[in-house]
Amino acid sequence: MAYKFKRQVFGFMDLLRFKKMVPLREKKLSEGSAAPIPKTYRVNQTAEILHPGTQSAELVSVESVTADMKTYTFKLSKNMMFRAGQYVTVGHAVGGSFVSRPYAISSSPYAALHEGKLSVTVKKAGFFSGWLYENAKPGDIFVIGDPSGFFFYDGVRDRKNIVGIAGGSGITPFVCMARAIAEGSEDFDLTLIYGARTQADLAFKDELDRLSGDKFRVVYVLSDEKKPGFESGFVSADIIKKYAPASYSVMMCGPQAMYDFADKQLASLGLGGKYVRKEANCIGDRDVKPQKYALTVHIRDEVFNITANSRETLLVAMERAGLRVPSKCRAGGCGYCHSRLISGKYTIAGGDKRRLADVKFGYIHPCCTYPDSDMEIEVPSGE
Template sequence: MNGEDKKELKVKIKGGIRDLIAFAKLVPKRRKRFQRASSEPITSDPINEFANKLHPKKQHLIIDEIRDETKSTKTIKAVPDLDSGTNSLAYFRPGQYLSLKVEVNGVRITRPYSISSSPTDALKGFYEITIRKVEDGFLTTNIWDKWKVGKKITCSDPEGFFYYEPLRDKNHIVAIAGGSGIAPFRSMAKEIIETNIDVKLTLIYGSADEEDIIFYEEFKELEKTYPNKIKVVIVLSCDEVNLEGCETGFITANLIKKYIDANECSFFICGPQIMYDFVENQLKEFNLPPKRIRREAYGEVKEIINLSGFPKEVADNAFKIKVHIGSLIEEIPAKASETILVALEKANLNPPSSCRSGECGFCRSLLISGKIYVNPISDWRRAADKKFNFFHPCSSYPVSDLEIKIPRTR
């Protein structure tokens, strides 16, 4: 295409001068359109309002009821705290969690807890979370001692990706739970019944002993009423078992095989760290593709120094972190064996955080200098973040003195 060609091209739309007049009229036409338009400001945006309703920056709750489920487990029922501006609760997908934002002994922390009530319950105006007491647990000790009906608490919007997705999953869900890992499955079971989802749920639930089983009556009742939808298999690991119809020992491949055809199911696993390792090993026998096994995020890994890749030579070391946050620069202490997020919280410098498993990315920060160890099972960093030294403080540990830039709380 050269200049010669161009000369030959003579375009006519309406014809000659009329097209040039049309060009000359473009601007006057535009001005006229503006003049004719309404001068009313736009005051509503239903799409953003909906997005804020599903994902409020914060939800203010008030504890309405505390139920003892077992000797070490409580269910906390919370309703909107109207006085603080929360009028309704965000809807969610069963399996999602709330990140509680609480102050314990002067330290502000976040903790993710699966919602154990159903999405329909949220529309009715309440959430339930089911918490198991952790021996010497920083937050749970405080909850057991201090939390009473009427206490105000703050939490995030519902978060997380541990939910049934009909286009991906088989319509037979095998829920493998340990301890308080039952919570998201109670939400799923209720949802299946309440909204009549075309799915069957088989719960295989491991507990230490009879007294430790959470929601036993409730699940048994569901199973009795909806035998085609809900099946419950209780597995007790203690030596002496009196409970009728339960399995004993651990959740092994042989046990699973007795109840379901593994090739026709999607597995959802939620429980303590030790259970993931055991159950995933057992599931290997079925040779399932990765899409058939989903697990809830780990949470903070306990005893990080025992992980094979952890630089053991620094395990007992303490480091300094120079933190840039907003207009401030502060130097804070940190331990190699604790996440950088924990060090920040102890220093009362809280970046936003939710999952504490490396997954949600809210705490994403910039490593300006120094070395960190990132727990590989909770390494959800984007490829470019690895390249440019962005990291998630909730799944990273200092291996030297550091300089970092963190975002301010949401």
């Protein structure tokens, strides 16, 4: 049945409402607050804390943690919020080029959010870490990036009990997690199995012992020493079984050799897939015959002709040439360095983590791409 509209001959009610509108508005305005309109809103402040962007930060202290690890503490110019286990990039000019590297945050989320302080703990290894180790001193100004990465506890993805497996400087995200659990900014159970060569190589041991309690436990495994109170050998299936709760997810952070060994141990325990997560390591040099290639780089409307080396990634080649290009994870995972391939042959290291659309439309991640011929690429500016 068709709907019948009721025709309204006189819009009396509308006329009456309209007549009252002006005095009503005047009344409302006179009742309103005389305080000036706020210039900032909580939602904007929260957004700024969650996504502070790249910021300058003063290095306020440098402390030795082991013979080859130091903790660098920065005073941030903008407080930030992050999840325990995430990383930031730390950058500085080195020899005329701006260089940055991702480091897991070792300080607690509370310190960054409420005190504007953030620490990273760095092992003396590689170009920038070695430079930091020798040169960085309090008072120096660095560039700190947004908190990034997915190496944190996620209640949807992970079981409530986490077994953390750490090796070498891979202890840093777990130190942050242990601190966060103690201060209450993270809520999960962590059993940390921490492998090192000797007791002297264990970083943060006193603090980890102090933080141990209901929700956090730590087990030390020494490969080159036998000592009472420590497990010896490598982080084996037997050791994991001995300390792990009945049901758990695994988070690992350490060198590739540790991952290769632990993968086999976990497989023998029937654990794999979504229950095992590893923090990606930065892509280093590849072991091939050195060969020089011409690399043409387009950044905005400028063109740079530089040299790339077959052993190094395209990102390293551009940084070496003094180009300011974007990077974060340096492991092919975050997509921040995402660049358009114009021509050339290449090899991707560490497994191809590009999105299907990137593969289809010819985008590469220079941080994990080695040149196999002369190449031409278009790169976003890192300024």
